[in-house]
Amino acid sequence: MSKFKLLFSEYFEIKESNLADYGALNICLSSDLPLFIDPFLLFASEKAEYKELHKHVVGHLLLLKEYAIENNGKDVDLRLFRFPEIKQNWLGLAQYGNGGKGLGLRFAKGAIQAFNGFYNSFGEEKITDETHIEKLTLLNAGVGKDFISDFTTNLIFEYLLEYTEAFALKYLKDAQVKEFSIRCRFDKATKTWQPRKFKLPHFFREKNGDFILLTPLDILTVDDAIINxxxxxxxxxxxxxxxxxxxxxxxxxxxxxxxxxxxxxxxxxxxxxxxxxxxxxxxxxxxxxxxxxSKNTASEVTSEKIEEIREQLIDSLTPLCNLLNDKSPFYSVNPNSYDEALKRANYLKDVIENNDGYRIFYDGTKPIAKEDTIQRIFRLTWYASPYDVNSEVNNGRGPADYKVSFGSGDSTIVEFKLAKSSSLERNLENQTDIYKAASKSSNDISVVLCYTDSDIRKVNRVLKKIGKEGHENIVIIDARRKASASKV
Known part of the structure; x- marks a missing residue:
């Protein structure tokens, strides 16, 4: 068992196969995974319980339509259209932690306007077999992917709580389970969400730890919803x-x-x-x-994408942490933001180049091409550290990968890039300076990952052009595949 308790199975010290057999995703408990629930998969499923959930989700949206069109959308109770992000499932678009905005005032106004305008016939379809909530995202600029995710999760919240409770009671120890009272059922008479009590897994290693929610793999998707x-x-x-x-x-x-x-x-x-x-x-x-x-092929396509995320991100996380721990002082650096970040970047470089860490960044013989996946792996690795490192910090000039800080007067911006990126030169020359100014950070570090000989040549050429050759705050990591020791 790994010393790093990043994944659900590791934190609760159970077998991964328990989650696989149950059909649940082995979530990461340090940062959201880029997955979300797609209501179309509920519709397309052969499971009767999923079909009922889809009808329930659509039914609640039709109820909101009734509220929205009363008095032509005037004096509508906007609170009925607000849905918080359910962060305890550790899924979504947040690349730092598991916080999110949910559906607020913008969604409320957009939905009310839509139901009183272009979508006034929503729920009265004659061409399709059923009504789909994703319909509201087509041509409606104020209602998008976040709506699908947050709305669906809120409306099937009670089912997910029951699903998680059943797993917890079967596989977890008594000390790992705690009773929570959670608002999850809408009362039409009072127009309020009513609470129920559930026995759920929680962060039992922490004082007053929050509950944790599991999600079935077969209703998850990656990127855009199937209908978009x-x-x-x-x-x-x-x-x-x-x-x-x-x-x-x-x-x-x-x-x-x-x-x-x-x-x-x-x-x-x-x-x-x-x-x-x-x-x-x-x-x-x-x-x-x-x-x-084409609903029969929908689940096959999404399951392939989820498997790709699992192989590239989840399966690589703990091995990389273990390598960093065993082969370097990565997790024992003294608290100074620039020194800490630079030393960690160089420890990471050493482990990848000299201790087979490069293997983490390959899917078989093919390098992981997505910069977002690379950055998530780095972020999740840092979350295993005892220090506070904020990721995807956005102070008005776009998100920086990291802001490492110790108090208001000591902070460093860290950016990770692929050498193949077409914007590499611009990034190395200007981007961290922009982030530094926006974040009031005095230091910056750029980490560049290279997969090929041409990547190495490109980086060297760019650094020479912008006059930054040999700068210690630009760390070039050689992730080219290495020959085995017997062939060297």
């Missing part, structure tokens, strides 16, 4: 071709072309797309119908 605005736009031709009425199809295509200039750019095509859908709103339901018809 970008996919609708990209498959617009497929949607129009599905129209059996030749005259109508021709009229729609003519309307689309009438909004295009002679040499249209992508933004012009998007504008024409929006105008066409506004004129012919049934196109939304035709698109969703195509998704419904």
């Amino acid at each position: 605005n970008n996919d609708f736009y990209n498959n617009f031709n497929t949607v129009t071709r599905s129209i059996g009425n030749d005259s109508l199809r021709s009229a729609i295509n003519d309307h689309f072309r009438s909004h295009l200039p002679k040499k249209p750019k992508k933004k012009d095509k998007i504008h024409a797309f929006i105008k066409t859908v506004e004129q012919y709103p049934d196109l939304v339901d035709l698109y969703i119908r195509i998704k419904e018809d």
Whole structure:
């Protein structure tokens, strides 16, 4: 058993197979994983309980529609449209910790306006088999992916609590389980959320530790929801071709072309797309119908993406922490922000280059190409340290990967980049300076990961061009695959 208690299975000292057999995700308890619940997977599932959950989610949104259209949207109780992010499932877009904003005033106003406008026929569909809440994200700039995630999680919260409680009572020790009273059931009569008591896993190693929520793997997805605005736009031709009425199809295509200039750019095509859908709103339901018809393949695609996240992120986390602990003083640096961050970056460099740490950054023989995945691995590794390191700090000029600080007068910005990035030169020359000014940080460090010989040459060329060769605060990590010792 690893000394690092980052994953649920490690923290509670149970077998990973217990979670796998139960069908739950082995979450990381130090930072959100980039996954979220997709209501379409509830709809597409063969499980009766999931189908009921989908109807429940849609039913509550239809209830909100009733509230929204009373008096043409005037004097609506906005509190009914507010849904907090349920952070205890450790899923979502937050790359530091598990905090999030949830659905607040912006969503409330956007939903009320939508129900009294373009989406006034929501729930009265005749083309699709069922109503889908994702429909509100198509053409509605104020309602997006966060809405799908937070709204769905809130509405199936009670089910997730029951699901987690059943696992806890079966696999965990008494000391690892605690009773919590949680508001999870909506009372239509009083228009309030009512509490229920559950026995749940909690951070038992900490004083007054919060509860932890498990989520079934087969309702999770990565990136965009299956029904989403970008996919609708990209498959617009497929949607129009599905129209059996030749005259109508021709009229729609003519309307689309009438909004295009002679040499249209992508933004012009998007504008024409929006105008066409506004004129012919049934196109939304035709698109969703195509998704419904291919629902059997939806779960296969998402499960492949989740497996990729698991292999690249979750499975690599603990081995990298162990290597850093065994092969370097990575977790015992004295508390000075710049020295700490620089030493840790160099320890990381040494472990990757000289102690087979590079293997963590390969999926078989293929390097992990996504910068976001690389950064998450680094972030989660740092969370195993005893020091406070804030990740994805955004002070108005965009998010920096890290801000390491000890009090208001001692802080350092740390940025991780792939050498192959097209913006590498600009990043190394300007980005950390911008973050430093916004965060009032006096120091900065850039860490660049190289996979190939050409990556190494590119970095050296860029550093020479911008006059930063040999700067100690630019750490180049050679993650090229190494020959075995017997071949050297």
